[in-house]
Amino acid sequence: MFLQKIGDTVAKKPLATVVGVTVITILMLAQMALNPQDGTVSQSSFLPDNEAISALEDIGDKFSTEYPVDTLVYSKNDDILTSDAFVEIIEIEIALIENELIANNSLTPS
Secondary structure (H helix, E strand, O other): HHHHHHHHHHHHOOHHHHHHHHHHHHHHHHHHHOOOOOOOOOOOHHHOOOOHHHHHHHHHHHOOOOOOOOOOOOOOOOOOHHHHHHHHHHHHHHHHHHOOOHHHHHHHHO
């Protein structure tokens, strides 16, 4: 019902709708430019500053169970964007997935 009324208004007055949306957009951009947000938005900015939250963050930092692993692949002919290089990369990926030690310690081997 509400959306039907909005649709009817847009259909009857399309120019006024475009002008209205443009004005609102300009006002919001001006607000962002004049009053920029301080700091960065992160999970910690939403959590209260108390002992339990501090302990939770400390445990997460000290006892992390996930570690990123970067694999660098070098091409023999200095061009990594060849079909041979892609085949070699896929073979390395398959070898890593089929390695039981790596697969058992990975959360989501793919």
